[in-house]
Amino acid sequence: MFWDKEIELLPREDLEALQLARLKKTVEVAANAPHYRKAFADNGITHEQLGSLDDLRRLPFTTKQDLRSGFPDGFLAVDRSEVVRMHASSGTTGTATVVYHTLKDVERWTDLVSRCLYMAGVRASDVFQNMMSYGLFTGGLGLHYGAEKLGVMVIPMGIGNSKRQITFMQQFGTTVAHIIPSYSLKLLETFDEMGIDPTKDTGLRILVVGAEPHSEEVRGRIEEAYGVFAVNSYGLSEMNGPGVAFECPHKSGIHLWEDSYILEIVNPETLEPLPDGEIGEIVLTTLRREAMPLIRYRTRDLAMVMPGTCSCGRAHRRLSRIKGRSDDMLIVKGVNVYPIQVEQVLMGFEEVGNNYLIVLDRQGPVDEMTVRIEVTSSLLAQGLEGLEALRGKIIRSLREEILFTPKVELVEPGLIPAGEGKAVRVVDNRPKE
Numbered sequence: 001m002f003w004d005k006e007i008e009l010l011p012r013e014d015l016e017a018l019q020l021a022r023l024k025k026t027v028e029v030a031a032n033a034p035h036y037r038k039a040f041a042d043n044g045i046t047h048e049q050l051g052s053l054d055d056l057r058r059l060p061f062t063t064k065q066d067l068r069s070g071f072p073d074g075f076l077a078v079d080r081s082e083v084v085r086m087h088a089s090s091g092t093t094g095t096a097t098v099v100y101h102t103l104k105d106v107e108r109w110t111d112l113v114s115r116c117l118y119m120a121g122v123r124a125s126d127v128f129q130n131m132m133s134y135g136l137f138t139g140g141l142g143l144h145y146g147a148e149k150l151g152v153m154v155i156p157m158g159i160g161n162s163k164r165q166i167t168f169m170q171q172f173g174t175t176v177a178h179i180i181p182s183y184s185l186k187l188l189e190t191f192d193e194m195g196i197d198p199t200k201d202t203g204l205r206i207l208v209v210g211a212e213p214h215s216e217e218v219r220g221r222i223e224e225a226y227g228v229f230a231v232n233s234y235g236l237s238e239m240n241g242p243g244v245a246f247e248c249p250h251k252s253g254i255h256l257w258e259d260s261y262i263l264e265i266v267n268p269e270t271l272e273p274l275p276d277g278e279i280g281e282i283v284l285t286t287l288r289r290e291a292m293p294l295i296r297y298r299t300r301d302l303a304m305v306m307p308g309t310c311s312c313g314r315a316h317r318r319l320s321r322i323k324g325r326s327d328d329m330l331i332v333k334g335v336n337v338y339p340i341q342v343e344q345v346l347m348g349f350e351e352v353g354n355n356y357l358i359v360l361d362r363q364g365p366v367d368e369m370t371v372r373i374e375v376t377s378s379l380l381a382q383g384l385e386g387l388e389a390l391r392g393k394i395i396r397s398l399r400e401e402i403l404f405t406p407k408v409e410l411v412e413p414g415l416i417p418a419g420e421g422k423a424v425r426v427v428d429n430r431p432k433e
Ligand code: ADP
Pocket: 089, 090, 091, 092, 093, 137, 138, 209, 210, 211, 212, 213, 214, 232, 233, 234, 235, 236, 237, 238, 299, 301, 321, 322, 324, 325
């Protein structure tokens, strides 16, 4: 059950004592980096003044913009000669940011990933196919090292090449794969073309899915289509990458490893802390990083802490599914909408296929939202009446969720372009203000 039993089962009190000790050390080391040297001096704070975890709130936040301004070495807290690796975020929302690691950083990161995989049920006898891009993106090397350390045979496939992925799964008996959730649904079309049933003709039993927001409904579809446990993996380059938070088999939230990170959820506008059960911005402080410690990093990801404790016995708190990034929020007709809300509604209909796209336009002064949705081939075969009935149902359900009436277009399976990386769910054609 446990990779690191002592740490995973640490009672809350001891976990917090450990956090405080590690926070002091982190702040001491961070002060070597030009950015924090200045920021701490401006705040008049040193590690010696940290008497309790509440004192964390006296420390400044770090934003993505700070990372960009500090590019490339403003956050480096050790001598360059100690750095053994760099990664850069994929730049989904702007200029890339760089993160450095010492050898110890890589080892600790690796161990966190092993811990996650082990918790999900991966064992040395498994065969692990890593279908994420290698290189600067952390999902490749991060999972690779963690799986190897666990003793698993790793197939470093990288992204794409769908037919070959499937052939390898069969030839080498892949039991665990790491894959982007939207791509895992897309890949079903290739399985279909090849006449291979993922539930019967492969040995897959666990899919590690993460790197992009996905609803519980999408997880359900993946689990059913593949006959697996689709485990939710959350991470971001700034915090290493994968290995930050992971689901346990109880499927009731993703445990964030609090021996390695301090978790805060804040109101993104007021930056005040929010109680468990309320959705806000995830703010993280690294506790075990040498090359590039980050203090109160504003991830822009939105989630809540699940109230209560998990039956697995781990005191490390659980995050809910990520709702998206604060900058994923769309303002349409004055209403705030997250793409994931649309996804939840769509994926609840079994006649809806596995891909969709939200298109925003402006007609005169008025916003218009069109949701383009692939339907299943069996619905198509039933003809126009069935399609119209479904369209009506979807419009009504979407209106209930997002509080205005979108246009809905139903299209044939495969008509909406889908890549192998993080899915693009929104095309905004509205003129920039
Ligand atoms: P970029 O920020 O350029 O996309 P990263 O590869 O570091 O680069 O991506 C990390 C981000 O991906 C997270 O901040 C979050 O928005 C998203 N993400 C990662 N894992 C998940 C997950 N399991 N659920 C939802 N979103 C996720």
